[in-house]
Amino acid sequence: MSELNKKGLPLDLSKKLNVAHINMCTEAEGPFKRMAIWFQGCNILCEGCCNPELQPIVIAHIMTVQEIVDIALESQKLYGIEGVTFLGGEPTLQEGLCVLAKIMANNGFGTILFxxxxxxxxxxxxxxxVDLIVDGKFDEQQIDNTRNLIGSKNQRIHLITDRYNKYEDWFHKVREKRVEINISQSTELFISGDIM
Ligand code: SF4
Known part of the structure; x- marks a missing residue:
């Protein structure tokens, strides 16, 4: 049994996911400090998508569940992250997402899925x-200027567990123009947060 699979569940840590980008510690993608993972590929193709470069279903970085959780554990050590946010692209296109979410939970991380x-x-x-889901297509006819990080009014917040019951306010507080700019060692520029 892997050390990461603390409950000994029948979960395959070698499952692979197609990752576009990881931000090891952000405060712009949900309550508390979190690691954010953007997956490559989306077949929903909303008009006005804010991440069109993540739509093509092409190989970005193929990573195993084990590798991603190792990065989260490192981030917890370095920055004290509380949880992980899955974004895209469309995260649920990744066959390994469910295993990844369960292993994150096994290791004490809260999980948010967009x-x-x-x-x-x-x-x-x-x-x-997962603990919390924000669901629904982005609809540019229903722009939502009142909620943090949620692009359109049709998109809903679902508290799946009670982990974030007291923290749903993070999404409802007066919208902050919170943007983080990260420059990686490869000089790649990555902007995350509320850019609408
Ligand atoms: S689901 Fe998200 S990533 Fe996919 S097209 Fe819509 S806004 Fe873009």
């Missing part, structure tokens, strides 16, 4: 593997 699908469309197992 999906362009609705929870009714997702597998029950997928839904139950």
């Amino acid at each position: 999906t362009g699908r609705t929870v009714e469309y997702l597998d029950k197992e997928m839904v139950e593997s």
Whole structure:
């Protein structure tokens, strides 16, 4: 049994996911300090998508569940992150997402999923593997200027567990123009947060 799989669940840590970018510590992608993972590829193709470069279903960085959780544990050590946010692209296109979310939970991390699908469309197992879901397509006819990080009014917040019950306010407080700019060692510029 892997050290990461503390509960000895039948989870395959060698499952692979297609990762576009990881920010090891951000305060712009949910309550508390978090690691944010953007997955490559989306077939929902909303008009006005704020991450069009993440739509093409092409190989970005193929990483195993084990590798991603190792980075989260390192981030916890370095920055004291509370949890992890999954964004895209469309994270639920990644076959390994459910395993990744469960292993993160096994290791004490809170998990937030942003999906362009609705929870009714997702597998029950997928839904139950995370703590909070923001769901629905981005609709540029219904821009939401009142919620943090949520682009349009049709998108809903689902508290799947009670982990973030007291922290849902983070999404409802007066919208902050919070943007983080990260420059990686490869001089790649990455901007995250609320840029609408
Ligand atoms: S679901 Fe998200 S990533 Fe996909 S097209 Fe819509 S806004 Fe863009």
